[in-house]
Amino acid sequence: MIAIGGVIGAGLFVGSSAGIAAAGPAILLSYALVGAMVVLVMRMLGEMAAAQPTSGSFSAYADRALGRWAGFSIGWLYWFFWVVVLAVEATAGAQILEGWIPAVPQWGWALIVMVVLTATNLASVASYGEFEFWFAGIKVVAIAGFVVIGLLAVFGVLPGSDNPGAGFAHLTDTGGFFPKGPGAILTGILMVVFSFMGSEIVTLAAGESADPQRAVSKATNSVIWRIAVFYLGSIFVVLTLLPWNDASITKDGSYVASLNSIGIPHAGQVMNVIVLTAVLSCLNSGLYTASRMAFSLGRRGDAPAAFARTNGRGVPQAAILSSVLFGFVAVFFNYKWPDTVFAFLLNSSGAVALFVWLVICFTQLRMRGIILREAPEKLVVRMWLFPYLTWATIAMISFVLVYMLTDDAGREQVLLSLLVAALVVAIALAREAVHRRRDGGAKGAAGVSAAGGAGSGEPAPGQVGTARSAGPEDRVST
Numbered sequence: 001m002i003a004i005g006g007v008i009g010a011g012l013f014v015g016s017s018a019g020i021a022a023a024g025p026a027i028l029l030s031y032a033l034v035g036a037m038v039v040l041v042m043r044m045l046g047e048m049a050a051a052q053p054t055s056g057s058f059s060a061y062a063d064r065a066l067g068r069w070a071g072f073s074i075g076w077l078y079w080f081f082w083v084v085v086l087a088v089e090a091t092a093g094a095q096i097l098e099g100w101i102p103a104v105p106q107w108g109w110a111l112i113v114m115v116v117l118t119a120t121n122l123a124s125v126a127s128y129g130e131f132e133f134w135f136a137g138i139k140v141v142a143i144a145g146f147v148v149i150g151l152l153a154v155f156g157v158l159p160g161s162d163n164p165g166a167g168f169a170h171l172t173d174t175g176g177f178f179p180k181g182p183g184a185i186l187t188g189i190l191m192v193v194f195s196f197m198g199s200e201i202v203t204l205a206a207g208e209s210a211d212p213q214r215a216v217s218k219a220t221n222s223v224i225w226r227i228a229v230f231y232l233g234s235i236f237v238v239l240t241l242l243p244w245n246d247a248s249i250t251k252d253g254s255y256v257a258s259l260n261s262i263g264i265p266h267a268g269q270v271m272n273v274i275v276l277t278a279v280l281s282c283l284n285s286g287l288y289t290a291s292r293m294a295f296s297l298g299r300r301g302d303a304p305a306a307f308a309r310t311n312g313r314g315v316p317q318a319a320i321l322s323s324v325l326f327g328f329v330a331v332f333f334n335y336k337w338p339d340t341v342f343a344f345l346l347n348s349s350g351a352v353a354l355f356v357w358l359v360i361c362f363t364q365l366r367m368r369g370i371i372l373r374e375a376p377e378k379l380v381v382r383m384w385l386f387p388y389l390t391w392a393t394i395a396m397i398s399f400v401l402v403y404m405l406t407d408d409a410g411r412e413q414v415l416l417s418l419l420v421a422a423l424v425v426a427i428a429l430a431r432e433a434v435h436r437r438r439d440g441g442a443k444g445a446a447g448v449s450a451a452g453g454a455g456s457g458e459p460a461p462g463q464v465g466t467a468r469s470a471g472p473e474d475r476v477s478t
Contacts, residue, residue, distance in 0.1 A: 011195030023188035030188030046220030053212030056296025065366035087330030135281035150237030162263035350413030
């Protein structure tokens with residue numbers, strides 16, 4: 001359920017109307033292209049995660065395949081991305097809750113939401129899993145119901161529907177399939193790409209599952225139909241129920257407008273409940289993800305040692321609290337200086353998703369050889385057409401990053417994200433130089449070889465589940 005729910009974020013419900021307005025029916029191709037890119041990235045990540053399940057996921061693999069500087073850099077950038085997301089989602093949830101119960105101020109709701117989900121994450125990993133199971137379940141049922149009911153209305157067979165049921169006519173009857181021109185597909189890509197972030201969470205959670213290899217294999221193999229049904233399916237229904245330029249899509253939101261066209265009573269409130277569920281799910285997963293990345297960084301000596309310690313329930317308490325603390329600070333910035341400090345945080349983390357996917361691609365190019373050399377029997381999930389599709393995915397992600405520089409909003413995100421990334425990489429390289437000088441070149445090289453990867457505290461693919469001197473094995477709890 002974490003795998004299924006991971007691809008359904010609040011961005012799908014809230015942001016799809018802007019994409020439809022920008023590209024018309026051609027937004028379907030934008031979603032399809034980004035979806036294909038995510039499927040390929042997840043296949044690469046699944047290959048590595050099935051062979052070496054760990055709470056550090058791609059950061060630990062980058063540590064081993066590309067060097068300690070890479071694992072340090074992408075790990076901290078990913079942590080930074082999710083703690084900023086905590087503030088964004090807490091504020092979004094607070095806005096919905098304040099609309100229902102205005103007696104409690106918005107900042108009060110944000111505080112309540114953060115405290116409740118922090119408590120569940122501190123209780124045990126099972127608490128996180130239980131909450132995410134129900135959050136994901138609500139989202140899946142809602143989307144599946146929307147697609148089924150919508151298709152019935154599209155073909156005019158839904159009893160009592162207010163929609164005339166135009167079939168597929170709305171895809172071409174208002175300016176054709178490309179009303180804004182074929183180039184609008186690229187604009188649409190920039191608007192939808194970030195709504196896919198979160199698919200990789202399942203590979204972090206796999207490190208704490210009973211059978212990680214089976215869990216990762218199953219989740220990776222199902223990512224195609226998940227994206228096809230939840231993203232392409234639901235957007236297709238919206239575009240066939242209403243003309244793409246219907247004013248209600250922008251005014252009420254694409255999903256609410258579609259439900260209203262069918263005649264579903266209280267569509268706005270129904271969708272608010274679903275969006276709130278998506279927001280809480282994103283908050284819950286964001287806190288889990290940030291804390292586990294901090295835990296893994298602590299295990300590898302790239303974060304304070306306290307982050308790597310777990311309490312009696314197997315929970316990395318310090319890692320969770322530090323992530324929440326930064327999240328609270330970001331929420332404060334959002335209320336106090338939304339257009340300056342928080343805008344900087346938001347934009348400087350905006351392109352991190354694409355950086356992460358790019359690092360996963362380069363890491364997989366190296367990790368395939370390492371796995372084949374050390375534990376070929378663990379290569380149960382394989383990237384298709386390796387290495388050609390891996391290089392094709394690198395080209396696709398690079399193109400998106402370059403194209404973002406031509407867009408005003410995208411340019412700021414890329415440049416600020418690059419600035420923060422350069423700062424983190426500089427810190428990583430400086431730390432590595434200090435360690436090398438301290439330990440001595442020859443001694444440091446011998447230590448790296450013995451540790452199984454660039455000074456990493458993570459196990460090598462052939463060492464999964466073995467004891468290590470750094471402490472308990474990398475599964476945070478059982």
